[in-house]
Amino acid sequence: MIVLLKGNTTPEELRQFTDDMCQLGLDPHVTVGEAHTIVGLVGDTSRLDIGQLEAMDIVEAVRRVQEPFKKANRRFQEEDTIIVLDNGTKIGGGNFQVIAGPCSIESEEQIIHVAQEVKKAGATLLRGGAFKPRTSPYAFQGLHTKGIRLLVQAKQATGLPIVTEIMDKSHLPLFDEVDVIQVGARNMQNFELLKHLGRTNKPILLKRGLANTLEELLMSAEYIMANGNERVLLCERGIRTFETYTRNTLDLSAIPVLRRLSHLPIIVDPSHATGDAGLVKPMALAATAAGADGLMIEVHNDPPHALCDGAQSLTPQGFQELVGMVQAIRPYSDCHAASEARL
Template sequence: GRKVVSMAGPCSIESEDQIQRAADIVASAGAQVIRGGAFKPRSSPYSFQGLGERGLEMLRQAADRRGLMVVSEVMDQTQIPLLMQYADILQVGARNMQNFNLLRELGKVRKPILLKRGIAATIEELLLSAEYIMSGGNYEVLLCERGIRTFETSTRNTMDIAAMPVLKRLTHLPVIADPSHGTGRREYVVPMSRAAVAAGADGLIVEVHHDPDHAISDGAQTLRPDQFCEMMQQVRAIAAAIGRSA
């Protein structure tokens, strides 16, 4: 459609208070979907791994209170029934983009799948992963550009803005941009959100937290509430300039 959809929330669901606050921030800024991780695929096994089903319960309650939809990550096939119970959109993380058994199982479900591009995946590989889901009968796939690995060290990943128009030309699927993981730095998230929408992104997924400096995970790339509100205002202006709404 013409509307640019915004999804936002904390990297990890930490507590009842935190996720309720997040829902207030997300809804009052005009976003439609709250994100939150209950199962966290951390690079280190010693990092916080998530609250599991209790976290999903808290996320669903917070979303329902503010009339938001829920997107949350599914890590493997065994978690699909649980995520189906609590989430409106199931996210496949970058590390799982080529987990073909998981993708096949997600082809059998009837909920949208947010498929993140792998850290070193080409656009063709991303599209072939989407085909795994669609060949099972689930055609509701959202493609997500979340940065790729390059030689650059000033950002956590290098966000591929060109992926937006390329994917829009090659496919009919919605294209979502993740400038939080795309840059890994809070100060770059808003400019890259603007760029992504200008380049044709159909939606954004960003991390926001009431106190990002004390977030359990990904605090450095997480927006403060005031920054998120500013981002939403700017994105609306850019969307309007290219004949869309946000």
């Protein structure tokens, strides 16, 4: 339920109202905007009498939220969420970032070299897989703990915040120096993992599952947020359809739809979506134009010999060219994203 308070509501009246809601066992979330103050009530609101609420002097309107996700809902928070990393990097709310790096960390030389190259080209975060979920149990599964250590070394060498995927809640102690924890598509509905991540204070990059709806993606975000961590980034990485020419089908319509439904930042991964380096650039540009808050691009110094997903990885030179094209269309995408959020 959403309660819209009048513009002349005093801080004391607001505090008394939220205290009263807490006494009823509800969890009030307050958003102070330029014209209104919105109080989102999370919990069992069936006991509330809407008529009594509307009769209160400070209340302008009361609306029930039909969607099952609450904290991720734009009706609860009109303004875009901005995720601020420890080094001051901002994602969302007009702050566009590019995450780049190899699918899998292979060696110290490889990850540091790629990190230096992508930073020089304009990347603002470094990605690298230490734990790799693979369809085949015989495929390269990543360097695990050693991979995280090497990723931290690349962070120290370049200053780039780092993003890497978690596979199990027991691995959380290994992620102390990781800036953004990624939840992969296969774990999007690993609800016990999501609950544990909700008890951390680290930003969580949540990837859409292979065959999941946008509502299911937002409900997974809700699991994290309901447990206390509201620093969630949504990631569209393609879904499985009947088309086999590309690895997945990149659902770019997800960007304006998510923008309308939620205040959370939206990242797009065209590398995993297409599985083809030649398709990454046009889909990255399309995602930027559609209003994404950032891109996640796989970059490898020697794609033909990569241990994982070399076919979809750009070379450092190709990545540099892409960043230049993205920067050229960014001013136009900002205006488009703002207009979509107001619809």
